[in-house]
Amino acid sequence: MLAQLRIRNFAVVESAELSFGPGLNVLTGETGAGKTIVMTALGLLLGERAAPEMVRAGAKEAVVEAIFELEGETAPADAADFINPENPRELIIRRVIADGGRSRLTINDSSATVGALARIGAALVQIYGQHEQQSLLQRESHLRILDRHGGLDAELEQYRSAFEHARAIRGRLDEIERRERDRADLLDVARFRVAELERAALDAGEDEKLAAERTVLANAARLAEAAALAEQALYGGEGAAVDAIALCETRLSDAAAIDPELRPTLELIAAARANLEEAARALAAYSARIEADPARLEQIDNRLQELMRVKRKYGGTIESALDALDRSRREIAELEAGEQNRAALAAELAHAVEDLANRANELSERRHRAAAELKRRIEAELRTLGMRNAIFDVRFTRIPADGAEFSTPDGVLGPAGCDAVEFLIAPNLGQPPLPLARFASGGELSRVMLAIKRVEAQRRGVATLVFDEVDAGIGGAVGEVVGRKLKELSRFHQVLCVTHLAQIAAFADEHFVVEKEERRGVTRSRVAALETSGRAGEISRMIGGSADNEKFLRAARELLDRARA
Secondary structure, eight states: OEEEEEEEEETTEEEEEEEOOSSEEEEEEOTTSSHHHHHHHHHHTTTOOOOGGGBOTTOSEEEEEEEEEOTTSOOOGGGGGGOBTTBTTEEEEEEEEETTSOEEEEETTEEOOHHHHHHHHHHHEEEEOHHHHHHHTSHHHHHHHHHHHHTOHHHHHHHHHHHHHHHHHHHHHHHHHHHHHTHHHHHHHHHHHHHHHHHHTOOTTHHHHHHHHHHHHHTHHHHHHHHHHHHIIIIISTTOHHHHHHHHHHHHHHHHHHOGGGHHHHHHHHHHHHHHHHHHHHHHHHHHHOOOOHHHHHHHHHHHHHHHHHHHHTTSSHHHHHHHHHHHHHHHHHHHTHHHHHHHHHHHHHHHHHHHHHHHHHHHHHHHHHHHHHHHHHHHHHHHTTOTTOEEEEEEEEOOGGGOSEEETTEEEBTTBSEEEEEEEEOSTTOOOEEHHHHOOHHHHHHHHHHHHHHHHHHSOOSEEEEESOOTTOOHHHHHHHHHHHHHHTTTSEEEEEOSOHHHHTTOSEEEEEEEEEETTEEEEEEEEOOHHHHHHHHHHHHTSOTTOHHHHHHHHHHHHHHHO
16 A cells, blocks of 8 residues: 655645555645645656656655555555565655656666566556546547456467468468569569579679789789799709708707717707798799789689679679578579469468457457456445435447458458447436437536446455545535445555545545645645544535534534544
């Protein structure tokens, strides 16, 4: 549950700290006092986006922080990386908004993303505001509500996976059919590429080998001259190195016969002479072999030009050109076998759509069963909310053809199945059920939404439920009934409620009041927890009097007494 909410320099709130209890927590105050700001601060801690104007004028940054106690609850899966082993039942979420609009977010002092916070927040708190009532007027939301009530998340996810599979097959089939329409042109292009690349007779690394050979041919005279001069210096010329070493070897042989210690040195000299002789023979052969060959040089230049043209056209390297050749050969094979592939994919698509239709029918059957239960439970809730003869119904139709992607003999299929769902209500006896948007008043809509959320909350494991001014259009005895329902709901969930109705506020376990004050030309909002003795005065104000008007104070005390009864 939400244990504490701390706010500093946020909008017109200079500083506030709210300690919530496990039951029904109520937030009241004059219109414009700042109740919305408190809800906005809470929304930031549940993953909503920050804005620069949230920072209080004159302050460098705004800070909002919440402490969630997880005692008796399972920590959200997305919060696992942030849990402190020393205190695994507590989450501290903190957001700091700089005056330039940048924000910092930590969970248990570890940096986090807004996306991660939104997932964690959705598992901790569910907020129901006036926009929720408006969503009830949009029939697109009705299917989502029904699916949530029926616990169909897993089945819907499986259906969507099958839907994406069928969509992928159809995409491949569309591509083949498109290619079939252009088959002759595509085949001509692919065959031209293959012919051109096969004529080029490419060999990986050929350009590097030819470039090296060209460098040698272009410098043949210099290379031959260098080899001949080196051979003369080693062996063939006057004072050659081999002759000098041979003389050293002869003289040292006599000395080694006298002193064996010289034999290793003699062996080194003999080896050096043999190596120099071998080098001289190699140089002589190289000099005799290398010669200028203008014809070969021209041939290499022509080949390198051809290779450069091919490389430029097909990716920049011989390897990329060879890859293009392989791809073109495969493309020709696929195009020539296109009819077989098209037939196979058409059969695969038919099978996938059949499977999708079966899943859609199973999903629809589950939805019809869930709708019957939802109807029964909503009507029961509405009776306790003062709509004793109300009829709530769920009307099923097939989705329209323009919203579908696949057609079957039984109808069309869309991303969520084959069903279009709309909620109907007849608030009074003798009236036919009509769509909510056409019939329900503001008060009736508030009660329908509260009934739906009560039923939904009993199914979902969210610990904290927030109702933000959902009492629009109701009052009097109905307001007291709604307050009692919220009180009952707080036995199973922590409930936070922003309200203008004294009849609801009277049921609070913890009552907070938001007040606006002006000091030295600056407007501030402050939040205070009311003691038991102070609650009658605030409820008196909400009824329409003042905190010291005895008539309204008596009425406030009566409301409090009835709420405690």
